[in-house]
Amino acid sequence: MTLAYWNGTYMSLADVKVSPLDRGFLFADGVYEVVAFYDRRLFQLDEHLARLERSLREIRIGTDISREELAGVFRHLMDDLPSKTGTVYLQVTRGAAAGRAHPFPAGTAASLLAFASPLKRLSESEMELGFLATTSPDIRWQRCDIKAIALLPSVLAAQDAKENGALETIMHRDGLVTECASSNVFIVRDGHIATPRADNRILNGINRQVAISLARNLGLSVEERDVSLEELRSADEIWITSTTKEIAPMTRLDNAPIGDGRPGPLWRRVRQAFCALIDQA
Numbered sequence: 001m002t003l004a005y006w007n008g009t010y011m012s013l014a015d016v017k018v019s020p021l022d023r024g025f026l027f028a029d030g031v032y033e034v035v036a037f038y039d040r041r042l043f044q045l046d047e048h049l050a051r052l053e054r055s056l057r058e059i060r061i062g063t064d065i066s067r068e069e070l071a072g073v074f075r076h077l078m079d080d081l082p083s084k085t086g087t088v089y090l091q092v093t094r095g096a097a098a099g100r101a102h103p104f105p106a107g108t109a110a111s112l113l114a115f116a117s118p119l120k121r122l123s124e125s126e127m128e129l130g131f132l133a134t135t136s137p138d139i140r141w142q143r144c145d146i147k148a149i150a151l152l153p154s155v156l157a158a159q160d161a162k163e164n165g166a167l168e169t170i171m172h173r174d175g176l177v178t179e180c181a182s183s184n185v186f187i188v189r190d191g192h193i194a195t196p197r198a199d200n201r202i203l204n205g206i207n208r209q210v211a212i213s214l215a216r217n218l219g220l221s222v223e224e225r226d227v228s229l230e231e232l233r234s235a236d237e238i239w240i241t242s243t244t245k246e247i248a249p250m251t252r253l254d255n256a257p258i259g260d261g262r263p264g265p266l267w268r269r270v271r272q273a274f275c276a277l278i279d280q281a
């Protein structure tokens with residue numbers, strides 16, 4: 001049985017009953033987080049909890065659970081999972097009101113659901129081969145900095161990538177790269193690393209921030225700036241980052257090779273530093 005935390009109680013995930021009036025169900029009115037753990041150690045937990053608090057603030061959902069209590073919930077769910085490597089998913093919605101109306105209901109408590117799942121990490125041999133990425137128009141809203149549970153455009157983009165045999169799809173708007181369905185994007189050109197800046201157009205990924213700081217600590221140059229689709233297509237290296245994909249090299253874009261068609265040297269250095277960080281965390 002998978003253990004879940006549901007509004008203050010631990011129970012089997014299969015036994016959680018959500019009201020049809022829950023605003024998560026009716027309006028996708030909520031936010032979420034996904035935290036990875038390696039060998040039963042939560043990775044970048046404080047950073048994830050800080051981002052959750054920001055998402056909640058931005059959409060004005062209040063909860064009475066403290067950061068310490070939430071960290072305890074994450075640990076409990078992690079410890080209960082047979083797999084030592086996994087993720088904890090947490091979502092908070094505006095709760096179940098008496099009826100359906102768009103404005104915020106008064107006096108409704110937020111709904112909080114969390115559960116852990118095993119994580120099958122991308123293997124070293126898969127990483128060494130590299131991955132295919134497709135490109136697609138970014139059709140999402142203008143507050144992609146909020147980790148909202150309203151994910152339909154990302155669901156459609158991810159399905160399209162899957163049907164094309166790709167690990168991810170790199171989205172673009174007005175000729176500029178934004179991010180992927182569920183990852184951030186980095187390019188390397190002439191030894192310089194660049195990634196779109198963290199504004200309202202993208203989610204400021206935790207592993208995006210980790211990759212930037214690891215690269216800078218290695219003395220590499222990282223610019224947070226506009227990245228055009230043309231620059232992406234002619235990049236020497238493309239990487240994507242996310243909690244579940246870590247730092248993964250793309251070696252083909254829409255079926256054209258990237259650089260020499262193999263994972264690049266800067267990816268290798270940052271990836272190595274990332275693995276060392278996981279081991280010491």
Ligand code: PMP
Pocket residue numbers: 034179180181182183184202203204205206207208241242243244
């Ligand atoms: N962008 C989007 C749209 C995402 O959904 C995610 C992961 N949920 C990311 C980027 C990567 O963020 P993180 O590194 O925090 O997993």
